[in-house]
Amino acid sequence: MTHDLTVSRRGLLSAGAGVGAAALLPAAALAQGSKATTLLNVSYDPTRELYKEINAAFAEYWKGRTNQVLTLNQSHGGSGKQARSVIDGLQADVVTLALAADIDEIAARAKLLPANWQSRLPNNSAPYTSTIVFLVRKGNPWKIRDWPDLIKPGIGVITPNPKTSGGARWGYLAAYAAAAKTGGDAAAQAYLAKLFKNVPVLDTGARGSTTTFAQRKIGDVLLTWENEAYLTIDEFGPHDIVYPSSSILAEPSVALVDKNVDRHGTRTLATGYLNFLYSPRAQEIIAKHHFRPRDQAAFARYARYFKQIPLVTVDSAFGGWKKAQATHFADGGVFDRIYRP
Amino acid sequence: MTDRFAAAPIVRPVTDPWPRRARLVEHSILPGFKLSLGITLIYLSLIVLLPLTALAVRPWEIGVEGILRTLTDPRVAAALKVSFGISLAAALVNAPLGLMLAWTLTRYRFPGRRIMEALVDLPFALPTAVAGIALTAIYAPNGPLGALFAKIGIKTAYSPVGIFIALVFIGLPFVVRSIQPVLEDLDKDVEEAAQTLGANDFQRVLHVVIPAIGPAILSGVSLAFARAVGEYGSVIFIAGNLPLKTEIAPLLIVIKLEEYDYAGAATIGLAMLAISFGALVVMNIAQIFLARRGRA
Numbered sequence: 001m002t003h004d005l006t007v008s009r010r011g012l013l014s015a016g017a018g019v020g021a022a023a024l025l026p027a028a029a030l031a032q033g034s035k036a037t038t039l040l041n042v043s044y045d046p047t048r049e050l051y052k053e054i055n056a057a058f059a060e061y062w063k064g065r066t067n068q069v070l071t072l073n074q075s076h077g078g079s080g081k082q083a084r085s086v087i088d089g090l091q092a093d094v095v096t097l098a099l100a101a102d103i104d105e106i107a108a109r110a111k112l113l114p115a116n117w118q119s120r121l122p123n124n125s126a127p128y129t130s131t132i133v134f135l136v137r138k139g140n141p142w143k144i145r146d147w148p149d150l151i152k153p154g155i156g157v158i159t160p161n162p163k164t165s166g167g168a169r170w171g172y173l174a175a176y177a178a179a180a181k182t183g184g185d186a187a188a189q190a191y192l193a194k195l196f197k198n199v200p201v202l203d204t205g206a207r208g209s210t211t212t213f214a215q216r217k218i219g220d221v222l223l224t225w226e227n228e229a230y231l232t233i234d235e236f237g238p239h240d241i242v243y244p245s246s247s248i249l250a251e252p253s254v255a256l257v258d259k260n261v262d263r264h265g266t267r268t269l270a271t272g273y274l275n276f277l278y279s280p281r282a283q284e285i286i287a288k289h290h291f292r293p294r295d296q297a298a299f300a301r302y303a304r305y306f307k308q309i310p311l312v313t314v315d316s317a318f319g320g321w322k323k324a325q326a327t328h329f330a331d332g333g334v335f336d337r338i339y340r341p
Numbered sequence: 342m343t344d345r346f347a348a349a350p351i352v353r354p355v356t357d358p359w360p361r362r363a364r365l366v367e368h369s370i371l372p373g374f375k376l377s378l379g380i381t382l383i384y385l386s387l388i389v390l391l392p393l394t395a396l397a398v399r400p401w402e403i404g405v406e407g408i409l410r411t412l413t414d415p416r417v418a419a420a421l422k423v424s425f426g427i428s429l430a431a432a433l434v435n436a437p438l439g440l441m442l443a444w445t446l447t448r449y450r451f452p453g454r455r456i457m458e459a460l461v462d463l464p465f466a467l468p469t470a471v472a473g474i475a476l477t478a479i480y481a482p483n484g485p486l487g488a489l490f491a492k493i494g495i496k497t498a499y500s501p502v503g504i505f506i507a508l509v510f511i512g513l514p515f516v517v518r519s520i521q522p523v524l525e526d527l528d529k530d531v532e533e534a535a536q537t538l539g540a541n542d543f544q545r546v547l548h549v550v551i552p553a554i555g556p557a558i559l560s561g562v563s564l565a566f567a568r569a570v571g572e573y574g575s576v577i578f579i580a581g582n583l584p585l586k587t588e589i590a591p592l593l594i595v596i597k598l599e600e601y602d603y604a605g606a607a608t609i610g611l612a613m614l615a616i617s618f619g620a621l622v623v624m625n626i627a628q629i630f631l632a633r634r635g636r637a
Binding site: 078080081084105109161163164199200201202203204208216217218329330331336339340 | 415416477478481482483484498499577578581582583584585592595596597598599600601602605
């Protein structure tokens with residue numbers, strides 16, 4: 001078990017992924033001559049339901065325009081893990097990940113897309129945004145209202161591991177920014193050390209934490225994506241969503257994987273797919289799944305779900321993802337120091 | 342321990358610690374030796390040696406200093422301790438319990454025995470993630486058994502105890518299946534002879550049965566141990582995964598991979614391999630000595 005995890009050399013994996021992609025491609029080639037009609041969207045954990053609906057809508061839209069019948073495949077998992085799979089050879093046509101840093105890694109390490117990928121689409125290549133909120137038990141028995149309440153003794157905080165989960169990284173940065181506002185970096189690091197002392201279970205991904213909190217009933221507050229909080233209420237029954245006094249503007253970004261689409265001949269299709277995400281129809285679906293749409297009309301229709309609170313951005317508070325990643329989450333970074341004995 | 346003279350190889354050639362070597366030469370008279378040895382070597386190289394070489398090559402990218410820094414990191418050290426310590430504990434606990442199960446299954450005939458036989462194999466067959474989720478559901482504070490333990494103040498899921506439970510679960514069939522065939526083949530006459538010589542039930546088991554199946558118990562324990570050390574799927578669900586407390590080494594490898602620290606991940610992997618290999622060698626030597634004693 002251990003060894004096959006350890007030996008995930010790029011060569012071996014890309015061979016495996018290549019076989020997988022080869023299995024997908026012939027069907028597409030047969031259906032439309034040389035023009036491929038299969039698209040693989042590699043995404044992160046909480047977007048399963050969202051892209052299922054978007055894919056159905058896009059397939060219908062594309063058929064109306066070009067009369068092509070599409071096969072749209074989606075893959076989900078922790079954002080970091082998904083990025084690594086693409087680097088190791090998973091044949092993604094488009095990636096829709098939890099944070100820009102993960103797509104940066106694909107650009108930097110595998111050179112599958114240009115470094116300036118984020119400027120190629122509107123709104124920082126993020127067709128929707130979200131934020132980090134608190135999910136508490138029905139009636140909020142421990143009166144958890146804001147960030148300082150999370151470090152009170154005895155409060156159990158559930159969050160995934162920022163090393164493995166994109167959502168957890170956004171949550172960590174939101175907490176850091178809130179604490180740094182009053183006391184600077186030292187206060188923020190002291191705050192986070194206390195916060196993670198209150199974490200009884202560190203799951204590897206957002207869904208794992210949701211299960212731990214909602215199904216196993218561990219902990220008093222779940223630090224999670226706004227959309228995941230609403231989904232938890234739909235799936236597991238009444239909980240209260242608490243909006244802290246400030247949080248973070250999470251921009252899950254999307255990008256075309258140039259080298260892969262050129263190899264598959266899917267550039268037009270993939271470009272159409274990403275542009276479709278910005279269309280009113282997709283924006284409506286996005287809003288329905290509790291992601292914050294960029295489209296003002298769609299936002300207005302679902303505004304009751306998106307409480308307006310001050311949101312810091314990674315660029316203004318942390319100098320961009322590259323810097324935040326290196327300072328906080330890299331080996332030996334601030335997060336590692338929290339767990340020194 | 343008592344019969345050192347009897348164990349001397351000159352007195353009894355049967356107790357040669359490497360009987361297989363002698364047999365290999367004898368059997369090479371059979372046709373097809375070269376062909377089968379060739380296929381064996383190629384197969385072993387492809388399936389085992391090649392990936393292990395890749396693993397052994399990778400860590401040196403960060404240099405000896407980098408390897409040392411990775412291994413002396415308190416979090417890595419703690420994870421290795423959790424993985425190996427709890428695996429050993431689980432394997433040791435499985436020894437008497439596995440023996441009892443094997444004993445019951447071979448020595449008695451009762452209704453439902455065949456179902457029990459099948460149940461023993463279940464941890465083999467079950468996907469480890471399924472096992473992990475099922476165990477977590479039962480042992481979580483709101484699960485039926487977890488609630489029971491919580492009442493007496495024992496935390497099961499999301500603590501080292503949870504890891505232990507998962508590792509006992511996956512290790513059990515290895516112990517039972519190693520002991521069972523040996524126990525079945527054990528000559529009745531030897532035990533009967535012991536009985537006619539006046540040994541009581543307890544003496545018969547302790548002096549006749551246990552020495553004979555000792556090597557099998559040990560091999561079952563080492564198999565269970567080796568399996569437990571590498572176990573990932575079932576443990577991460579029940580462990581809680583807190584650094585320094587309940588974080589297992591395989592999870593730390595995955596975390597290193599998420600950081601694109603391939604060399605660091607390989608370092609931990611190589612360290613685990615070295616420790617496992619050392620442990621297996623020790624157990625094999627012990628097994629050889631036990632085998633001598635059992636035959637003597």
